[in-house]
Amino acid sequence: MNNRTYWTRKIHFLCTKDHNVDEALRLLNHLRVYGYKPDSLNISSIIHGLCNSRRFAEAHNQLLLFIASDFVPDERTRNVLIARLLDSKTPLTTLHPEFVPSLINYGRLIDQLCLVEGIFPNAVTCTTLIGGFCRIGEVGVAQKLFDEMTECGAMPNSLTCSVLICGIFRQRDIENIR
Template sequence: MFLTNLSKLKKLSVPFKPKLSPLSFLSTHPENQPHQELALNHQQQSICITNRSYWTKKIHDLCTKHRNVDEALRLLDHLRLRGYLPDSLNLSSIIHGLCDANRFNEAHQRLIIFLTSLCVPDERTCNVLVARLLHSKDPFRTLNVIHRLIEFKPEFVPSLINYNRLIDQFCSVSLPNVAHRMLYDMINRGHCPSIVSYTTLVNGYCKIGEISDAYKLFDEMPEWGVVPNSLSYSLLIRGVLRKRDIERGTELMHVLFQRMRYEEDQSVNSAAFANLVDCLCREGLFNEVFMIAEEMPQGNRVNVDFAYGHLIDSLYTEGMKKVLVKDYVSKKNGFPALSRPM
């Protein structure tokens, strides 16, 4: 009986067919899953590993065209296990891909991992990557990356633009003293500070109320051949007026308007004028704003349409309601409306 059942089972059973591995299909289509192709045999593995242009393009496409940096990382890890040594092109693709995905913390960490694996890019690529990491607005992490880059590549010097951006970010988190050390560091590394460097620091010190340190910067600028521009003075005025030093603020305003006459870049004058009007409105010094509107002491160094447009906009957005309330209260109490506070 057992033999009879066994014969029936043989008739009914389907001949066993081994399940085809997906690698047998992928081996003829390397564009689909290239990292699995490496498992075929030693000879093909060696050929694939040495085909750097193919893998570099694949990693780059995953990070840019497909926006799939995770798959690029998995592929790169798979390749490294089989002897592939990443280069600066792979590093650049991964870091840009992580930044595009707004994964800046991981981008900082990955760059350091690449460095410890002795994958150190050239100086130009280093500066490009630092510039990209600065978009994270995390100056401490970026500064740590810069220190590690210098550790593995002692000849590396961050660009002047990157230094200025780093100074600005430290000032934006109310740490101008740290930003000031960045200024000295870039001087020690061969850079000559620019007006952007000093103006950014002036703004940082004025932001936290350290006006005396801001004045020291004005004394220091000539030592490096830097001449304060109109924007520098307008930022200093904003800091002085925040301290309610109206007399000193008035003196600096005269200096500012004189400086505007010699400023070659009209956009700098426009930025200085806008900053001055904004801070006057913010501090409630509306009569000074009206005086500027009437007398236009900046002359033709600021576009007239821009000047009047910004005056109107600042009065409306910053203080027009205060002006109307002050006018109403003054008239009600029998005082002249809008008496000049300065």
């Protein structure tokens, strides 16, 4: 039980080569009885195996079980898993407070949520995103979104401009205004 490398490889092999994620889950549960704590590689192998089998709902549930058991994968793995789970086209199931998606995954998540609700980009949705990016210090991303607004048919209004200008001033980076 002490040879972590062996068990990590065994779980990964079961999920990828044998395509037997159920056996990998049984093995992991057996190992946990003896004190084995899953790491990001184990969690990733299981989630990828379930997604490869098109068992997205089960993958979501399994990930939530890992989190509830205090087995939270590292940030990079979380973003990979969120991206993989978004392939299921069920964005609401990926919302979980312990997960902070990358900007790319945020974009995919927002796109899927908007499609589910029938919302299309407009000045309000873009201004909200620009404000959010400015609050977290991503003024460059906010400026890029501002530039892309007209391409998607959303015209910036005075509030949009004000939000972006406030973000630029808050960052005190006036020399880099485009």
